[in-house]
Amino acid sequence: MDKLNNIRVFCRIVELGTFVAVAREINVSAMMVSKYIAQLEESLGVALLNRTTRRISLTEAGESYYARSKPLLEELAELDEDISELGKNVKGILKVTAPIDFGGIYVVPAIEAYQNQHPNVKIMMSLQNSHINLSEGIYDVSIVVSNSVDLGVVARKIAETKLCTYASPAYIAKYGEPRDIDELNQHLCLHYIDTPHEDFWVFNVAGEEKKLRTTWHFASNNGRALCQAASLGMGITQAPELSVANYLEQGRLVEILQDFRIPALSIYATYMQRRFIPAKITTFVNFMSHFFDKQNFESIHKF
Template identity: 55%
Template sequence: FQLLNNWETSVNILMSLDNTFVNLRSGKFDIAIMVTDKLDQGVVARKIAQTSLCTYASPEYLQQYGTPLSIEDLAEHKCLHYLDTPHADAWVFNKGKERIEIRPKWTFASNNGGALCQAASLGMGVVRSPALSVRRYVQSGELVEILANYKLPSLSVYATYLQRNYYPAKISTFIDFLVDYFAE
């Protein structure tokens, strides 16, 4: 919400925290922000950021349960699962050119990334999340990155909107604002 607090204009913001494709044709939304590698046909997509998918835990959790040093160690840890992942119940890691897929045991699952990050910050387990989503938790010391030597697929963040002959200035202005915000 800090991002939106910095947006000073007469534009009203209607936020829907949903993990499905937004139907821009419904007329309810002008722009959909999507973290994806699959874009809907018939929409214009402008890349506004790139983020890494990383693994995090709270210092308190790591002190109590130990720090996993390999992805195999995750089998002995409480893991927090994002329900709407394209990989079903698997976590995918890349080590060099090798793709490694594991299925950790979940102790908490949600379709809301913010809820998972908050749960991890409270010591409930290990979470995988886009770096942009956990930035404030990392900056405050509530979460630390673990297993950094295992590269995870990076994700693109897009502002998507309908293809039209005319674009209201508010759309391009807001998208430019997002690009500048994420560049910081």
Template identity: 35%
Template sequence: MDRLKCMEVFVRAVEAGSISAAANELNLSSQLAGKQIRALEQSLGVKLLNRTTRSQSLTDSGQVFYEQAKNILAEMEAAESMIAETRSKPRGRLRISAPITFGSHALTPEIPGYLRQHPDVSVDLCLTNRTVDLVDEGFDVVFRTGALPDSSLLARPLAPHRLLLCASPDYLKSAEQLRTPEDLRHHECLVFSHTSLRTHWSFDGPRGRVSVPISGRFSTNSGEALRAAAVAGMGVLLQPHELVSEEIEAGRLVRLLPEYEPAARPLHALYASDRRMTPKLRSFLDFAVQKFGANRMEPEA
């Protein structure tokens, strides 16, 4: 006996008012529909319907079973719908939030490739250093750097956000020599005011990790503004690789202390735990892991 099929016939018979009406809706013969309801009653050991030639009514047991069976069938339908949805083609608008520097210089250059793979998806990208509320503000995915606080959000870990220490040749001509991270105490540091980088810079070197307090007369929450200040000779800069690599290659900035690796910042893609894993969301998370995951190729220093 196909118990779910028998339950479906029973529920439709209750809602349609008769077994024959349910049989018509389900494209079954009245005899087969009646047989399935009788098989269900025999399996349960109770009578579900009081039937006469002119009417039918639910028994007390039938009323209880009808309510539960209706819910079970609805859950099955929802589950089947979700499976069908995950197998369908990604489509619709994808709302993403990312920090300004990562979003501008790492994520945005990769977005055209994602859209070429999924022509029925559109991307609405919000760049902000503010900690957005993914659920209340209606985002599908949020990229976040730094340690994650406890929350109900699910996280896909990505490769840590790599930082470089650099300054302009003009600044270095007049500044004190910089041999170790501790020497930063005597330098004009360009302060990124948005994160913990505003007070301390950490490095991994020959003797392990060292954290150095820093200070400077210029601070801002914009990595681009800090880069411009560094090129203008205002001080020492600690910012992501993707923001400063072209300036280093062009000679406008010089990498400092290559034997001391700035402590990388964790990077995650976050999404809501109670949100359906739609094809567009799944495809973008897979794309993010492919492009920014731990197995991606590390850029040259």
């Protein structure tokens, strides 16, 4: 009996939810997967899984066994990868997540430059604005625009950006320019969905951060769409300055409510703190830091 293999199969059943899915992943029959679990349970003398015709669930012993075995498997995999990388080129699949706009505009050129140096690293990037919990193990590196990070996460600052409020000259000519944040309730607002600030816009009032829930007129999870909408006079938007640089240069948007702008937001490359850090992670994060230290955002990409 290969107990280590059986433990790996057990963990994948917990994560994928069915024997069939695991069997397909490791290219064996579902009956063989069942055999692996039976061997593991027999060796331990306890049932790890409750099996019914409709679903699979963990027993109390199964919950404890998964919680303690999963980190051990991860450390073993990382140890194998670290040792195999000694004296060799950095390689592997790196899973990265980034905000939709920053990732699409600025991270792609950085990845292109990184892979020129490390061609044996394959990068899978997911773009989303929602909060990512790295402890779930889905991603290796998460790029975040924030001034705070989760506990247990290593954060390397790679850049920073201002969070400002914008409107088009045409909108201001038609509706007037708000001089105070309380006046925003009388204006058409364009809302960014799924940001760390959720349904609120954030301002600095007398040195303190104030969150304001605006009544939105148009909403999207894509900053380019919101910038275009604002430039067309559809309303006022709040966005990182790096997302609107080209619109500002062309005079299609202007900053408003400057006196209420919060301090600059930091942009971090983050990864989980652990005993063994694969070289694909450390080299990527180090590269990102140097890349953005030398580059001007506006020169990397234009809308």
